[in-house]
Amino acid sequence: MMHAKIKELLSNAQRRLVGSIAVICLQFALVFVASAAPQTAEKEADLKAVRARIDSIRQSLHAEAGRRDALSNQLKNAELDIQSKRQSLAEIRSERRASERQLTELRVEQQKTEQQIAAERQQLAATVRVAYINGRAEQLKLLLNQQDPAQLGRMLTYYGYFGRARADRIASIGDRLAHLELLTERIAAEAERLKQMEAIQVERVGSLAQARQERSRQLAAIQAGLKSRGDQLKRLEREAAGLERLIAELRRAITDFPALAPQAFQKVQGKLPWPVTGKLLARFGSPRSGGPLKWEGILIGAAPGTQVRAPFHGRVIYADWLNGLGLLVVLDHGGGYLSLYGHNEELYRKVGDVVSPGDPLGALAERAAGDQSALYLEIRRGKQPL
Structure with missing residues (x-):
C-alpha cells in the first residue's frame, strides 16, 4: 500500500523531455533517502524556481500588455x-x-x-x-x-x-x-x-x-x-501548487519508508559489468543524431528480449513508461548515485524493490524498423551525468 502511494505521488511529478531525466530521477530518489532535510530542500528549491518563473512570466505579460x-x-x-x-x-x-x-x-x-x-x-x-x-x-x-x-x-x-x-x-x-x-x-x-x-x-x-x-x-x-503565456502561467501555478502538496507528502512519507543501507557505489564505479552483453552503439558525450545535443549515457546494442540485470545493489525508485525512453527502471544506489535503464519491453520490478547485482530488472524491447534494439544506460550523481 505504501509503495502504491509513493508511486502515485511520483507519477504526478514526471517530466516530458528526455534531457531532464536526471531531475525526475532525483525527485523520485528523494522519497527513499534517510534524511528529510535534503529531500524537502530540493523540492523547495524547485518550488522557488517555479515561483521565479511565474514572476518572470507575469512581468513579461505586463510588458506585452x-x-x-x-x-x-x-x-x-x-x-x-x-x-x-x-x-x-x-x-x-x-x-x-x-x-x-x-x-x-x-x-x-x-x-x-x-x-x-x-x-x-x-x-x-x-x-x-x-x-x-x-x-x-x-x-x-x-x-x-x-x-x-x-x-x-x-x-x-x-x-x-x-x-x-x-x-x-x-x-x-x-x-x-x-x-x-x-x-x-x-x-x-x-x-x-x-x-x-x-x-x-x-x-x-x-x-x-x-x-x-x-x-x-x-x-x-x-x-x-x-x-x-497566460496558459503557461496557469500551468506553472498549478505546478507550484502541486509541488507544495508534494513537499508536504514527502515530509510525511519519508518518515514511514525504511532507509537504504549505504553501499560503496563510488568505489566500484567504472568497474561494474554492463546490464546486457552487447555492442556499444553510442558513447557518453557523443553528439545525438548529428545535432547539438549530446548523449548523457550510453547505448548498448542487444537482441530484443535480452534480460537487463542490475550491476550493483540498489532500490527501485521508478518503474514506468517515460517519453523518449519507453519502459524505464531507475535504481537508487545511495549517496546520491542513480542508474537508469531505458527501452524495455517488460519490467520485472516495482517501486521500492531492493535488488542485488545480477538481479533481472526487465527485458529489452524491439525497436522501430531500421533501429537496432539497444539498452539506454545512464549513471547520475544528483543532477550530474557520469
Missing part, C-alpha cells in the same frame, strides 16, 4: 487617419466631378458660340456682297444721271453702318469665345490637378490600410502570445 495597448492606440489612430483621408478623397472626387460637369457645359457653350460666329460671319459676308453690288449699280446710275447723288450717299452710309455693326458683333462674340477658351483651359487644368490629387489620396489611403493591416496582424500575434 503595454505593447498591446500601444498598438491598439496606434491602430485607433490609423483608423481615424484613414477615415479622414477617405473623407478628403470623397471631397476631391466631388470637386473633380463638378469641374468635369462645368467643363462639359463650357465646351457645349464654346461650340454654340463658334457656330454663332460662323453664322454672323456668313451674314456679314452677304451684307458686304449686297452693299458692293448695290453700290456699283447706284454709282452707274449716278454716272448716267439716273440717280440722285444724295440718295446714293445715304445708301452707302447705311451699308457702312450695317457692316460695322455686324463686324462689332463678330468682334464681341470673338472676345466671348476667347474668354470661353481661357476659362475652359483653366477648368481643364483644375480637373487635371484634382485628378492627380485623387491619385495621391488613393495611394495614401492604400498605404494607411496596409499599415493598419500590419498593426492588426501584430496585435493578433501579441494577443495570441498573451494567451499562450
Whole structure:
C-alpha cells in the first residue's frame, strides 16, 4: 500500500523531455533517502524556481500588455487617419466631378458660340456682297444721271453702318469665345490637378490600410502570445501548487519508508559489468543524431528480449513508461548515485524493490524498423551525468 502511494505521488511529478531525466530521477530518489532535510530542500528549491518563473512570466505579460495597448492606440489612430483621408478623397472626387460637369457645359457653350460666329460671319459676308453690288449699280446710275447723288450717299452710309455693326458683333462674340477658351483651359487644368490629387489620396489611403493591416496582424500575434503565456502561467501555478502538496507528502512519507543501507557505489564505479552483453552503439558525450545535443549515457546494442540485470545493489525508485525512453527502471544506489535503464519491453520490478547485482530488472524491447534494439544506460550523481 505504501509503495502504491509513493508511486502515485511520483507519477504526478514526471517530466516530458528526455534531457531532464536526471531531475525526475532525483525527485523520485528523494522519497527513499534517510534524511528529510535534503529531500524537502530540493523540492523547495524547485518550488522557488517555479515561483521565479511565474514572476518572470507575469512581468513579461505586463510588458506585452503595454505593447498591446500601444498598438491598439496606434491602430485607433490609423483608423481615424484613414477615415479622414477617405473623407478628403470623397471631397476631391466631388470637386473633380463638378469641374468635369462645368467643363462639359463650357465646351457645349464654346461650340454654340463658334457656330454663332460662323453664322454672323456668313451674314456679314452677304451684307458686304449686297452693299458692293448695290453700290456699283447706284454709282452707274449716278454716272448716267439716273440717280440722285444724295440718295446714293445715304445708301452707302447705311451699308457702312450695317457692316460695322455686324463686324462689332463678330468682334464681341470673338472676345466671348476667347474668354470661353481661357476659362475652359483653366477648368481643364483644375480637373487635371484634382485628378492627380485623387491619385495621391488613393495611394495614401492604400498605404494607411496596409499599415493598419500590419498593426492588426501584430496585435493578433501579441494577443495570441498573451494567451499562450497566460496558459503557461496557469500551468506553472498549478505546478507550484502541486509541488507544495508534494513537499508536504514527502515530509510525511519519508518518515514511514525504511532507509537504504549505504553501499560503496563510488568505489566500484567504472568497474561494474554492463546490464546486457552487447555492442556499444553510442558513447557518453557523443553528439545525438548529428545535432547539438549530446548523449548523457550510453547505448548498448542487444537482441530484443535480452534480460537487463542490475550491476550493483540498489532500490527501485521508478518503474514506468517515460517519453523518449519507453519502459524505464531507475535504481537508487545511495549517496546520491542513480542508474537508469531505458527501452524495455517488460519490467520485472516495482517501486521500492531492493535488488542485488545480477538481479533481472526487465527485458529489452524491439525497436522501430531500421533501429537496432539497444539498452539506454545512464549513471547520475544528483543532477550530474557520469
